[in-house]
Each structure stands twice: as C-alpha cells, then as structure tokens.
Amino acid sequence: MNIKKLTALAMAFVLLYNLNAQNSFDPAKFSNDGQVGIFEHLDQFIPDDIMLVDQDSNIVNLKSLIDKPTVLSFVYYNCPGLCSPLLDGLAEVIDRSDMVLGKDFQVITISFNPADGPTLGRKKKINYVQQIHKPVDTRQWMWFTADSLNIAKATATAGFRYLKSGKDFTHAAAILVISPHGKITRYLHGTYFLPFDLKMAVTEAKAERSGPTISKVLKFCFSYDAEGKKYVFNITKVTGTFILSGAAILFMVLSLKPRRKKKSENQNA
Numbered sequence: 522m523n524i525k526k527l528t529a530l531a532m533a534f535v536l537l538y539n540l541n542a543q544n545s546f547d548p549a550k551f552s553n554d555g556q557v558g559i560f561e562h563l564d565q566f567i568p569d570d571i572m573l574v575d576q577d578s579n580i581v582n583l584k585s586l587i588d589k590p591t592v593l594s595f596v597y598y599n600c601p602g603l604c605s606p607l608l609d610g611l612a613e614v615i616d617r618s619d620m621v622l623g624k625d626f627q628v629i630t631i632s633f634n635p636a637d638g639p640t641l642g643r644k645k646k647i648n649y650v651q652q653i654h655k656p657v658d659t660r661q662w663m664w665f666t667a668d669s670l671n672i673a674k675a676t677a678t679a680g681f682r683y684l685k686s687g688k689d690f691t692h693a694a695a696i697l698v699i700s701p702h703g704k705i706t707r708y709l710h711g712t713y714f715l716p717f718d719l720k721m722a723v724t725e726a727k728a729e730r731s732g733p734t735i736s737k738v739l740k741f742c743f744s745y746d747a748e749g750k751k752y753v754f755n756i757t758k759v760t761g762t763f764i765l766s767g768a769a770i771l772f773m774v775l776s777l778k779p780r781r782k783k784k785s786e787n788q789n790a
Contacts, residue, residue: 556682556683556684557682557683557684557691557692557693558682558693559680559681559682559693559695559708559710560680560682561680561708562678562679562680562705563705563706563707563708563731564704564705564706564731565678565704565705566702566703566704566705567583567584567587567678567699567703567704567705568584568674568678569582569584570582570674571583571584571667571671571674571675571678572667572671573631573665573666573667573671574639574665574666574667575639575663575664575665576639576640576642576643576646576664576665577639578639581665583629583665583675584703586627586629586663587629587699587701587702587703588701589625589626589627589701589727590625590626590627590698590699590700590701590722590723590726590727591626591627591628591629591698591699591701591726592611592626592627592628592629592696592697592698592699592719592723593628593629593630593631593679593696593697593698593699594607594608594611594628594629594630594631594696594697595630595631595632595633595675595676595679595681595692596608596630596631596632596633597632597633597634597637597690598632598634598637598641598642598645599634599637599641599688600689600690601689602689603692603693603694603712604694606694606712606713607694607696607712608630608645608649609649609652609712610711610712610713610714611628611649611696611714612649612650612652612653613652613713613714614714614715614716614719615628615653615657615662616652616653616654616655617716618716618719618720619716619720620716620719620720620723621657622653622657622658622659622661622662623657623658623660623661624658625723626723626726627661627662627663628661628662628663629663629665630642630646630662630663630664630665631665631666631667631672631675632664632665632666632667632672633672633675633676633681633683633690633692634690635666635667635668635669635672637666638666639666641666642664642665642666643664645664646659646662646664649662650662678705679697679705681693681695693710694710694711694712695708695709695710695711696708696709696714697709698719698722698723698725698726699726700726700727700729701726701727701729702729704726704729704731705731706722706725706726706729706730706731706732707722707725707726707731707732709722
C-alpha cells in the first residue's frame with residue numbers, strides 16, 4: 522500500500538470519526554464535574570417507595586399515580602431561570618396537542634426543593650393551567666412537593682442532577698415520559714416542545730416501548746425552522762454523510778485490492 526493511499530485512508534477515518542463525534546454530542550447533557558445535567562435512564566422503572574405530598578397536603582405514592590402515559594417534570598417553584606419557560610412550554614404543548622389531558626396522558630410536576638410546600642404548588646398550578654385554553658381535566662396536571670429523601674430517590678431514578686447554589690439551584694431542563702407500568706420511555710429536552718414530539722412519545726409509552734431522544738435523531742437529519750415552527754429535512758448534511766461514508770469505503774476497497782492481487786500472483790508463481 523503506497524503512501525498516498527495510506528494518507529487518503531487515514532483522512533477518511535478522521536472525517537468519519539469527527540462526524541460521528543459531532544452527531545453524538547447532546548447539548549442537554551452538560552455537566553459540572555458530573556453533578557449537573559440530564560443523564561438518561563431509559564427503560565428504568567419508577568421505584569415503589571417514592572412518597573410525595575400533593576397540593577392538599579396528602580401523602581401519595583408516585584408509582585400508584587401512574588396508570589397511563591405520564592409526563593414528568595422536575596422544577597422548583599421559585600426558580601428565576603429555566604423552570605418558568607419549561608412550564609410555559611409544557612402548558613403550551615398541552616394546549617396545542619390534539620391529545621386530551623386526562624384521557625390520553627397525565628402530567629406530574631415535582632419540586633426538587635424540599636423547602637417548597639403544598640400551598641406554593643397550588644398557586645403555581647393555577648398560574649399555568651390558565652394558559653391552557655381548550656377544555657381539559659386540570660386535575661390531571663398534578664403538582665407535588667416532597668422531603669429531601671424522596672426527592673433524591675425520584676431525581677436519581679430519572680437521572681436529573683442538580684446543584685444547590687445559595688437559595689437557588691443549577692439544573693437542566695427536560696421532561697420525561699413514563700409508560701403506564703412506570704417505565705421511563707422518552708426524554709424531551711429543552712423548554713419548547715412540539716405537539717408531534719409529545720404525541721410520538723406518549724404513543725410509544727402507551728405501547729411500553731422506549732425510543733431514542735427525538736432531539737438527537739432530528740439534530741442530524743433535520744434542522745428546526747423557527748419561523749415555520751417545524752423540522753425541515755437537512756439534505757446537505759445527510760448527503761454529505763453518504764458521500765463521506767462512500768469515500769471511506771472506496772478508499773478501503775482500493776487499498777486492499779492491489780494487496781489481494783499481489784498475493785494471488787505469488788500463489789500462482
């Protein structure tokens with residue numbers, strides 16, 4: 522194998538490696554010494570011993586609440602940052618979706634601040650359900666608080682890691698979708714959610730089937746059109762990947778072909 526072919530082959534592998542590294546990067550999985558971020562636990566089941574406090578100060582078991590596809594969100598009620606946009610996005614997608622809250626799915630919001638109480642949770646619920654304009658069963662968006670032990674169990678199960686910073690917390694933004702049997706089947710990252718994404722996640726959860734995070738798949742093949750509020754096929758990126766893959770295969774074939782030919786000639790001699 523001559524130096525030109527070796528160089529070309531090496532360049533092809535480098536290009537493919539860099540492309541794969543870029544596409545596998547998930548901006549939602551940021552971390553601060555491994556302590557802050559969303560670390561997906563797909564196919565993990567909600568434990569039977571997580572106890573929460575509802576808006577009427579009743580103690581309830583989280584697992585017992587899950588009897589249909591369930592959207593789970595972690596926030597804290599006095600958050601000055603990501604929590605409000607996330608809850609706004611959740612209320613908006615409930616309003617825009619052709620699915621019916623209470624019939625097709627339910628929503629559970631848990632504060633991960635043990636200092637939050639049921640009264641504050643009740644006030645926050647009123648603020649956000651008012652953003653839903655179509656008729657829904659607002660009882661099916663449930664708001665809870667908990668003590669530090671049960672918060673730790675719930676967030677550890679979900680892979681939701683955060684850090685306390687003074688009176689506030691450093692954390693990421695995402696919602697989880699859980700199957701009727703309590704299995705984590707999907708993560709939707711960010712604070713804005715498309716009705717299509719939610720419907721797909723709920724449909725898969727109903728079938729007890731987990732799937733890759735939509736944002737990871739769409740990030741490669743599609744680009745988001747903010748003006749049209751939809752994903753559009755990124756033909757440049759997809760075509761480029763096929764070209765690079767084809768080039769790598771071609772270089773490998775060309776580099777191996779002379780070697781096989783020479784070996785065959787030696788055997789005939």
